[in-house]
Amino acid sequence: MTYDRYLLRSFVYVFAVCLASTLGLFVVIDLFENIDDFLVRNDDRGTALLLWTISRCYVFQSIFFIDRAGPTLTVISVMVVLVLLQRTGELHTLLAAGIPMYRILAPLVLISAAFHVAFALNQEFVVPQIAHAAFEKRGEPESTKHLVESFTDHSSHISIDGQSVRLAERALDEAVFVLPAPSLANEITILEAPVAEFYPAQGARPAGWLLRNVRPSPETLEQRLTSRGREIVRLKSGGRHAFVVSSVACDQLFKRNSNFSVLSIPELIGRIRSPAMGLELVHRLVLHLHSRLVQPILNIIAVLIALPLMVRKESPGVVADSALCGLVLSLMFGLIQACQVLGENQVVPADTAAWIPVLLGGTVAAWLTGVIRT
DSSP states (O other): OHHHHHHHHHHHHHHHHHHHHHHHHHHHHHHHHHHHHHHHHHTTOOHHHHHHHHHHHHHHHHHHHHHHHHHHHHHHHHHHHHHHHHHHTHHHHHHHTTOOHHHHHHHHHHHHHHHHHHHHHIIIIIGGGGGGGGGOOTTOSSOOEEEOOOEEOTTTOOEEEOSEEETTTTEEEEEEEEEOTTTTBSSOEEEEEEEEEEEOOBTTBOOEEEEETOBSOHHHHHHHBOHHHHHHEEEOTTSSOEEEEOOOOGGGGSSTTTGGGGSOHHHHHHHHHOTTSOHHHHHHHHHHHHHHHHHHHHHHHHHHHHHHHHTBTTOOOHHHHHHHHHHHHHHHHHHHHHHHHHHHTTSSOHHHHHHHHHHHHHHHHHHHGGGBOO
């Protein structure tokens, strides 16, 4: 147990050093590249506010950095700990006492698994809550306005467009909603509003957009809408607001082919089941969902591959072992990327593309158990 605690402390120390160095390097480089933006957008409002804006920005960016780089740093930390153990000759004494190598290194496997669980929890519960910060401009005092990518709701065939979208407020500026004819309106009708706000489904209320000060007037819309249109476009009595039922959220109007990486698994499943999504987008979502599910498994497999390669029989040296381990893990990473490309281009089914690296990586990890030092 004493040696187990020693290994755990060594791993945590090495991981903390790797994280601090890489994260610090990222913050320094990014800050130097964007310091002018921070200064311009601060607009002479004081040094304290400038420091607060910078700190707030990089707290969010640190969370995203850990989400993306954490698994890689975990594998690197395992390799570094094994290098240190071999340089000090500590493994020889334990092996001479008859302790199996995998029992010696079991704490590294367990703490790596615990770290990957923490990364998964961060990805599922923390990152989705601050997803908008991933796309905010540096030093912006208010929510960044992004150019809108128009989207057609495949369930109602309503085209959604606008001038800009604000992810933090879930708002669409200068919103334009085109109602198709004759399904929703007697003639093609364009709804315009200075601001449209998205509200997720809650209780009996469906998800949709609230268009404030909508044009044309509710009286005119009432005459044009069909019975199906009145179910989708709900007019506010005594006001100039309209609620358009749609599950197309704000983030789908901006980088919709890539920004689902900051969604949680329940949100991904909801998008996949939504009739508003097109087939191509659903395919991408299914591929990303399966990739998200297998990622912790792949991370553990990477650790199980690194262990025998770093302490293999008849080792030519620590440098050669490290180089071979890096090469094998690079090939595994290349395999994962190749399967992603095949899945995105529908050469192989999305679920198969995501699970192929698990099958091959697991096979390699099992085969390498025979080369570990005993």
